[in-house]
Amino acid sequence: QQQVKQSPQSLIVQKGGISIINCAYENTAFDYFPWYQQFPGKGPALLIAIRPDVSEKKEGRFTISFNKSAKQFSLHIMDSQPGDSATYFCAASKTGNNRKLIWGLGTSLAVNP
């Protein structure tokens, strides 16, 4: 059972547009929700993260929106650029012994020039 469900699987956006990626989770014990960006052949790079007591967090062109009641969170990339073309993963973890990250399946984003 996929504990973190991510959509869409792939996304094509025009340069300057807004990219939106959505995630939903099952476990209400999750209390940390990061987004990672991964380029081919590279490790994931932490983009931005949010806690469930915050409804929105913005860092530069990247914004996380969080809806605790719906158990959903999303990543918005404003003014998308060709350099943003990558795979994006949402993840979640909960307070406990090791805080292992539970990952979505990823969204492949292509930003056309």
Next chain:
Amino acid sequence: ETGVTQSPTHLIKTRGQQVTLRCSSQSGHNTVSWYQQALGQGPQFIFQYYREEENGRGNFPPRFSGLQFPNYSSELNVNALELDDSALYLCASSPQDRGKTQYFGPGTRLLVL
């Protein structure tokens, strides 16, 4: 401040062999987590090491084992390699918070023939 480094970058092994992958954590980080990422998938948690002790394990067989050294660097050992072990192996280090914020290395691409 150097980030997380991993070696080797690529590795080819044959079925039944054994492999050791290495990870140097980011300066000041005492927690190391290992993940396996199959092609086109999100990473899967293998295990975590905190202060040289295993601190949680995912759904991986005992032939996956690890070590953490006093300088917080870590090794992942896989015995009796199987074809399905072919993947990108990622190491992530975390500061004192036992893994909440995880910073990833570039990974080791393992191909088992």
